[in-house]
Amino acid sequence: MIKESPLNSSPPPHPKLPQFKLRFPRFKLYPRLKPHLPKLVVIVLSLIGITLYFGAQKFLGDRQFSNLSSAYQQLTASLNQSHTTMADLQQQLDLLKSRDEYRINQDLEAELVNIRETYQQTVDVYEDLLNLKDQTKNTLTLDQNFAQILTLLANRNYAAAAAKLKTLQEDIDKQQTAAAAAFQIPASVAPNNSAPSSGYQRQRVTTPVGEFLVDIIAADLGSTRVIVDTAADSDCGNDCPVFSLGDYVARNGAFAGVNGSYFCPASYPSCAGKTNSFDLLVMNKNKTYFNSDNNVYSTNPAVIFGDGWVRFVAHAQEWGRDTGVDGVLSNYPLLVSGGNNVFAGDSDPKKGSRAGRSFVASRGSTVYIGVVYNSTVDEAGAALTTLGMEYAMNLDSGGSTALWSGGYKAGPGRNIPNAILFVGK
Numbered sequence: 001m002i003k004e005s006p007l008n009s010s011p012p013p014h015p016k017l018p019q020f021k022l023r024f025p026r027f028k029l030y031p032r033l034k035p036h037l038p039k040l041v042v043i044v045l046s047l048i049g050i051t052l053y054f055g056a057q058k059f060l061g062d063r064q065f066s067n068l069s070s071a072y073q074q075l076t077a078s079l080n081q082s083h084t085t086m087a088d089l090q091q092q093l094d095l096l097k098s099r100d101e102y103r104i105n106q107d108l109e110a111e112l113v114n115i116r117e118t119y120q121q122t123v124d125v126y127e128d129l130l131n132l133k134d135q136t137k138n139t140l141t142l143d144q145n146f147a148q149i150l151t152l153l154a155n156r157n158y159a160a161a162a163a164k165l166k167t168l169q170e171d172i173d174k175q176q177t178a179a180a181a182a183f184q185i186p187a188s189v190a191p192n193n194s195a196p197s198s199g200y201q202r203q204r205v206t207t208p209v210g211e212f213l214v215d216i217i218a219a220d221l222g223s224t225r226v227i228v229d230t231a232a233d234s235d236c237g238n239d240c241p242v243f244s245l246g247d248y249v250a251r252n253g254a255f256a257g258v259n260g261s262y263f264c265p266a267s268y269p270s271c272a273g274k275t276n277s278f279d280l281l282v283m284n285k286n287k288t289y290f291n292s293d294n295n296v297y298s299t300n301p302a303v304i305f306g307d308g309w310v311r312f313v314a315h316a317q318e319w320g321r322d323t324g325v326d327g328v329l330s331n332y333p334l335l336v337s338g339g340n341n342v343f344a345g346d347s348d349p350k351k352g353s354r355a356g357r358s359f360v361a362s363r364g365s366t367v368y369i370g371v372v373y374n375s376t377v378d379e380a381g382a383a384l385t386t387l388g389m390e391y392a393m394n395l396d397s398g399g400s401t402a403l404w405s406g407g408y409k410a411g412p413g414r415n416i417p418n419a420i421l422f423v424g425k
Contacts, residue, residue: 114158121165122149123269128172130267134399134413135179135355142171180354183374185213195368195387200256200405205372207382214383215409216370217256219422226305226367227252228260228327230284230418235291240276242415245402252285252421257404258358258369259411260418261331262396267414278417281316283328289321295330301393302330303360310362312337312391329420335359335381336392343381343394351377356401356410359384360420361392368392369420371403371410395420 129146133139145168152161185204191211192203196218205214219226229248231241249257263278264271271277281295281302298316305327313319314337316330333343333351345352357380361368368389372380377394384392402411402419 111156111158114162118153118158118162118165121162122153125149125165125169125172127268127270128169128176131350131353131355131398132172132176132179134401135176139175142168142175145171176353180374183354185211189213193386195363195389197366200409202409205383205386207379207386209379209382212375212379212383213373214370214387215373215403216368216387217258217403217405217409217422218366218368219256221308221310221365221367223425224367225307225326225423225425226310227254227285227421227423228282228305228329228418229421230282230288230290232290232417233286234288236417237277238274240278240417242276242417243419244412244415245404245419246408246412248419248421249404252423254421254423255405256369256422257402257419258360258371259396259400259402259413259416260329260420263400263417265399265414267399276415276417281319281328281330282418283321283323283325284418285327287323289323289328292321298330300330300332301334302328303362303391303393304328305367308365310365310367310391312362312393327420329360329418331393331395333377334391334393335377336361336384336389339385339388339390341378341381341385343378345376345378350398355398357397358395358401358403358410359392360395361389363388363390367422369403369422371401373410 126146129139129142132142145164149161149164149168152158152164189202189204191206192201193205195201195216198218198220200215200217202213202215205212229252231243243251245257245259248254261278261280261282263276264274266275279291279294280300281292281298282290284290295316300316302313302316302319304311304313304319304325306325312334314334319328333346335341335343354374354376357372357375357377359368359370359372359380361370361384372383375383380394381392396416399414400416402413402416403409404411
């Protein structure tokens with residue numbers, strides 16, 4: 001059994017350890033160095049600091065140089081890549097220009113230009129061919145040549161079509177000249193340079209520029225109302241209604257009439273989208289003004305028919321929109337003013353070609369309508385001046401020419417959108 005020690009008993013003492021004394025070596029300085037010890041410490045510390053500084057600088061400098069060198073290499077690589085990319089793009093562009101698509105686009109653009117030019121040339125020639133048919137029916141060869149041109153166009157042979165169109169235009173011009181030269185005033189028509197005082201008369205008028213056959217109808221304003229009738233009831237821009245001159249005469253109970261203003265015939269390809277429309281100022285028998293807005297500043301002449309009077313103005317803008325008159329019609333050119341021939345021709349080849357020229361004229365209180373045959377527009381002015389007209393204005397002509405007095409004296413021509421009519425009071 002183990003005995004327990006009492007609580008207040010002390011532990012046995014530790015054994016004593018041997019004691020040691022540390023001894024550091026002593027450095028003996030020479031007596032002469034003792035005064036300079038602080039300076040030496042400073043110099044040593046400075047050398048250590050300088051060594052550490054330049055060491056660090058060299059270390060950091062090497063790292064910065066390395067970084068800059070790396071950045072330069074990256075920049076050089078990027079520039080080289082850019083030059084390579086630009087060279088590739090230029091090569092691709094050169095390749096694109098040489099590829100079929102680029103050339104095809106250029107060819108298509110050239111083809112479109114040819115189509116536009118040749119189409120316009122074709123339209124002009126076709127409309128001249130239509131006008132020639134109003135002078136002569138001997139156009140079979142020309143019709144066949146035109147059909148060949150259409151075949152060339154269908155095959156996209158624009159160069160050959162253009163060449164044939166030029167030849168066909170020359171042939172049409174020659175035939176028009178031949179038809180005009182072949183026109184003969186019937187021997188039964190006697191020379192007469194005096195206009196009738198009333199009614200219809202056919203006469204040979206001798207002027208300084210040649211002899212002309214003239215059909216003319218006179219009406220005194222004391223017993224006649226002059227009206228303008230239209231097929232449409234108001235402004236019309238396309239696919240407009242048209243009537244024959246005989247229809248206008250019949251529906252108004254008129255005893256005479258003549259075709260009116262220029263318009264765009266449905267037979268003309270250039271009139272697509274505006275067929276049978278006219279854009280000149282007109283006031284019809286119902287007091288409706290046509291094309292009023294686009295004729296506010298019109299410089300085209302006009303004739304105004306009132307109750308017992310008639311007035312010609314050089315510019316339609318001189319006339320307002322008075323509805324107290326019987327009719328208003330604008331066309332061009334003005335042929336005679338104050339008894340003088342005021343139209344000497346212009347650059348329009350159609351006015352310079354020979355055809356039947358419809359007109360409206362006046363002298364005193366008498367109004368005249370009629371046709372001067374086989375004449376240019378300026379020659380028609382010369383004939384009317386010779387007949388003693390004080391004022392006269394050209395009307396539509398060619399295939400639209402129509403004159404009525406108890407029946408057709410000229411025409412009937414194509415259907416027309418408006419007409420000037422003589423109605424008894």
